[in-house]
Amino acid sequence: MKVGEIDIHPIADGTFRASPGYFGDHVTAHGHEDFFDRHGQAWMPIGTFLVRTGSSVVLVDTGLGPDLHDDGPERMLVGGQLPVGLRAAGVRPDEIDVVICTHLHLDHCGWLFDLAGRPVFPRADIWFGAADWEHFVLDPRSRMLDHIRHGLLGTDAARLRLVSRDTTVVPGIDVTMTPGHTPGHLSVVVSSGVHRALLLGDAITCPLQLEEPTWHAMGDIDPQLAAQVRERLFRELEGDTTYGAGAHFPELQFGRVMAGEMRRWIG
Secondary structure (H helix, E strand, C coil): CEECCEEEEEEEEEEEEECHHHHCCCCCCCCCCCCECCCCCEEEEEEEEEEECCCCEEEECCCCCCCEEECHHHEEEECCCHHHHHHHCCCCHHHCCEEECCCCCHHHHCCCECCCCCECCCCCEEEEEHHHHHHHHCCCCCCCCHHHHHHHHCCCHHHEEEECCCEEEECCEEEEECCCCCCCCEEEEEEECCEEEEECCCCCCCHHHHCCCCCCCCCCCCHHHHHHHHHHHHHHCECCCEEEECCCCHHHCCEEEECCCCCEEEC
16 A cells, blocks of 8 residues: 555454454344354454655554464454564564554554563554553553563653654654544554545444444443544545555455445445
């Protein structure tokens, strides 16, 4: 994906399996056989995005890390592939200048640190929502993995960029607040002239939520706010100058919304 001279390269760290119940107790696979397999399971990537502006190398989300998380029939996640993907893209971890975590769920910050708590991207500043720091890092009741929490707490404060408002990260890359899935969820805006790409994290879990607005991700901390933010983002994706992709979109494919009486997603 190119936005002007900026290159966006999707990299899958692994796979995320979810049942219809992940999207709500009322959700079934019926009528959505193109999304759920014959066993009623959706298979989605655990996505990251490598963004090269010409002067900066930025990684948006870091995947699950070298791990497997099995939450039973509702959800299973398998990671471990990000280092291979970076190597295939010709980028070493120590060449990354900035890491942006759209939020601090385990499948978006898993490669920030290795299992010993050492930084995987030793030169990178780490950006994420300030409210996620409060909710995940400082609250011992959260499900944050211990080595990620300890790694963040031990990181030089000058390398941590906690965001509470829309902010420019580097020229051509901004973050915008999109709370609801988590308190400090943010999305990334890559822009060049009138052309933009939105890297949505989990603000939109899958394009089907355009036609199924009552589908909520299991992890949405504020489902009502998350739905309002999704609708705002879908409206931003109308037209032909703005494209978007979420961390779990099928094949990490970018798309946009065709406006009209019956809006539809075009990948």
